Amino acid sequence: MSKILLEIEKLTVSFETDEGVFKAIDDVSFHVKSNEIVGLVGESGCGKSVTALSILRLIPSPSGRIENGKIIFNGNDLLSLDIRKMKRIRGNAISIIFQEPAAALSPLHRIGQQMIESLMLHKNISKKTAWNIAESWLKKVSIPDAGERMFSYPYQFSGGMQQRVMIAMALMLAPDLVIADEPTTALDVTTQAQVFELIKELKQSHTSILLITHDIGVVWEMCDRVVVMYASRIAEEGNINDIFSRPAHPYTKGLLKSVPKLSTKAGRLMPIPGYVPSPFNYPSGCYFRDRCPQAFDRCKKEKPQLVDLGNGHKTACFLAENVTS
Ligand SMILES: Nc1ncnc2c1ncn2[C@@H]1O[C@H](COP(=O)(O)OP(=O)(O)OP(=O)(O)O)[C@@H](O)[C@H]1O
Ligand code: SF4
Numbered sequence: 001m002s003k004i005l006l007e008i009e010k011l012t013v014s015f016e017t018d019e020g021v022f023k024a025i026d027d028v029s030f031h032v033k034s035n036e037i038v039g040l041v042g043e044s045g046c047g048k049s050v051t052a053l054s055i056l057r058l059i060p061s062p063s064g065r066i067e068n069g070k071i072i073f074n075g076n077d078l079l080s081l082d083i084r085k086m087k088r089i090r091g092n093a094i095s096i097i098f099q100e101p102a103a104a105l106s107p108l109h110r111i112g113q114q115m116i117e118s119l120m121l122h123k124n125i126s127k128k129t130a131w132n133i134a135e136s137w138l139k140k141v142s143i144p145d146a147g148e149r150m151f152s153y154p155y156q157f158s159g160g161m162q163q164r165v166m167i168a169m170a171l172m173l174a175p176d177l178v179i180a181d182e183p184t185t186a187l188d189v190t191t192q193a194q195v196f197e198l199i200k201e202l203k204q205s206h207t208s209i210l211l212i213t214h215d216i217g218v219v220w221e222m223c224d225r226v227v228v229m230y231a232s233r234i235a236e237e238g239n240i241n242d243i244f245s246r247p248a249h250p251y252t253k254g255l256l257k258s259v260p261k262l263s264t265k266a267g268r269l270m271p272i273p274g275y276v277p278s279p280f281n282y283p284s285g286c287y288f289r290d291r292c293p294q295a296f297d298r299c300k301k302e303k304p305q306l307v308d309l310g311n312g313h314k315t316a317c318f319l320a321e322n323v324t325s
């Protein structure tokens with residue numbers, strides 16, 4: 001059985017804003033095993049990126065604060081590592097593909113220079129070897145004239161090309177874990193497919209991937225397990241077959257019905273009515289109750305906790321308690 005590479009335990013992160021303090025993620029627990037791809041899904045604002053940034057301790061401070069929890073990676077709690085050790089882990093053991101490429105590239109330095117600096121910082125290799133590795137990765141992510149493009153500045157690249165450079169930079173170090181936050185949003189369909197192939201290849205070479213996406217079709221194609229977030233909390237978690245064939249949480253059921261390719265009746269899309277509430281206005285009890293077609297009296301009064309349905313399948317819904325009891 002694969003070992004657990006990353007274990008997030010009861011993680012709560014809050015932000016202080018002009019409107020007040022709110023929890024962006026609340027009591028979040030899940031794990032990633034070695035050599036697996038875990039999908040983290042949920043509508044906008046549910047806390048996916050905040051979860052990703054917390055793993056690398058990149059939550060903006062002082063407005064953001066990790067209130068509680070542990071993030072155990074390869075046996076070490078990342079939240080208590082000194083910053084020098086944490087910097088060594090970033091890039092080398094865990095790398096991130098940001099939702100926004102501008103966040104990852106320095107506007108002041110040439111692409112090639114940024115790539116070889118990152119390689120030489122983490123690997124004991126010569127500049128020439130680093131240059132060759134960087135150039136080969138630019139080719140792998142389909143940057144035309146890769147040799148010449150090594151000398152370009154980020155502003156000379158389109159948004160999609162910048163995103164591909166960032167993907168190359170995250171993958172070229174062959175880390176133990178890649179966190180990919182909507183990695184292909186800015187890319188055309190063909191390049192998207194190429195990037196997903198690269199991510200799959202990486203899994204073959206024993207890298208685990210936490211893949212954050214809105215796209216349930218991508219989850220089905222790529223992932224071994226899925227973690228569903230709703231309004232700062234985990235709604236459901238399970239292996240890909242259980243989640244797609246036996247979704248237990250009404251929110252997961254709603255997400256699956258809202259996807260064209262997976263919808264049972266072709267062409268009949270059923271988006272989940274309503275919106276994710278603002279974190280300042282979460283309802284009492286279950287945060288999904290205003291949108292839930294199966295809500296009942298208890299859902300107003302109590303917050304559902306994750307219930308274990310067996311085989312690693314868990315859900316935070318009172319209906320599942322009735323099934324298991
Ligand atoms: N730096 C920040 N300061 C204040 N609030 C923030 C900050 N970053 C995120 N948030 C808030 O935290 C909540 C979770 O945001 P997060 O970015 O994790 O959502 P997400 O699930 O990644 O959404 P999307 O799919 O749109 O990327 C949201 O309410 C968001 O507005
Ligand atoms: S706990 Fe109640 S409101 Fe929440 S998802 Fe389950 S049935 Fe719906």
Ligand SMILES: [Mg+2]
Nearest residue numbers: 048049050099
């Ligand atoms: Mg996000």
